[in-house]
Amino acid sequence: MSMYKPLILATAVATLAACATVPQPLQGTFTQVNSVSAQQEGNGASGAQVRWGGQIIDTKPGPQETCFYVLQRPLDDQARPVAASSDSETQGRFVACRAGFYDPEVFTRGRDITVTGVIQGTTSEKIGEYNYAYPRVQANVVYLWPKRVAVNYYGPGYYDPFWGPYWGPGWGPWGGWGGWGGYGGYYGTRVIVRPPPPPHR
Numbered sequence: 001m002s003m004y005k006p007l008i009l010a011t012a013v014a015t016l017a018a019c020a021t022v023p024q025p026l027q028g029t030f031t032q033v034n035s036v037s038a039q040q041e042g043n044g045a046s047g048a049q050v051r052w053g054g055q056i057i058d059t060k061p062g063p064q065e066t067c068f069y070v071l072q073r074p075l076d077d078q079a080r081p082v083a084a085s086s087d088s089e090t091q092g093r094f095v096a097c098r099a100g101f102y103d104p105e106v107f108t109r110g111r112d113i114t115v116t117g118v119i120q121g122t123t124s125e126k127i128g129e130y131n132y133a134y135p136r137v138q139a140n141v142v143y144l145w146p147k148r149v150a151v152n153y154y155g156p157g158y159y160d161p162f163w164g165p166y167w168g169p170g171w172g173p174w175g176g177w178g179g180w181g182g183y184g185g186y187y188g189t190r191v192i193v194r195p196p197p198p199p200h201r
Contacts, residue, residue, distance in 0.1 A: 022079045025141045026051060026114055033119075035072045035092040038135040043121045050137060052094060053081040053114035059104040066102040068142065069095050069134070070113060080145055081112050095123060096137040112145035 031048040038045040054072040072091040073081040082089075096115040107113070117139035124131050 022077075023143065026079045026116060026143055028116065030116070035094040035135045038094070038119055039092060039122060039133050042133075045119045045135065046121050048119045049116070050119055051075070051079060051114065051116045052096070052137065053079065053112065054090075054094075055081065055084055056107055056109055056111045056113050057093070058109065059102060059107040061101050061104065065097045065099045066107075067095050067097040068102075068107065068113060068115070068139075069093065070115075075114065079114050079143075081114065083148065084110075093132065093134055094137060095125075095134040096139040096142065098139040098142050102142065107144060111147070114141075114143045114145070115139040116141040 028051070029049070030051040033041075033045060033048055033050060035052065038048070038050075052070070052072055053075050054070040056068055057071055058069040060067045060069070071093055073084070074089055074091065076082055096117060098115075098117075115137060117137040120136045120138050122133040123136045124133050126132070
């Protein structure tokens with residue numbers, strides 16, 4: 001094994017740590033409350049500035065705004081929702097609405113989304129036969145994260161997994177290209193690197 005490979009891997013980890021910053025549109029000071037506690041407080045949580053995220057359950061465009069129904073998950077150090085898994089934590093559900101049209105074929109079920117905005121009480125909707133009180137966020141930022149990509153790295157060589165595009169359209173006079181509508185550019189993609197399979201004996 002090359003003596004340089006550990007050094008390369010250590011450099012890659014250090015590069016990832018250096019890049020683990022919150023995107024500028026998601027930065028700010030927010031109330032530390034999740035959707036479960038906001039649901040319990042009802043109107044008492046109204047007016048709180050929050051940064052919430054999770055996986056999209058449904059996207060519903062209306063005449064003036066689009067509402068995103070989200071299964072909330074904790075955010076990592078980039079303000080991205082942690083990956084869904086059989087044992088990952090959820091923090092209830094919420095709905096975030098923002099002016100304009102967001103295409104449900106882009107903002108699809110299961111995609112990672114982070115929003116910032118103000119809690120405006122709750123809105124009751126059916127989940128099956130159950131009336132669920134969704135905490136409602138009037139969003140000023142809607143950030144659609146790139147899909148997580150799994151790659152097989154079997155070496156030799158070096159693959160840089162820490163650079164790639166974000167994307168997600170915010171069509172119309174209120175937005176433009178950018179994961180949150182109105183911003184554009186590049187942001188690091190989260191890549192899952194799988195180790196090589198063990199040799200057969």
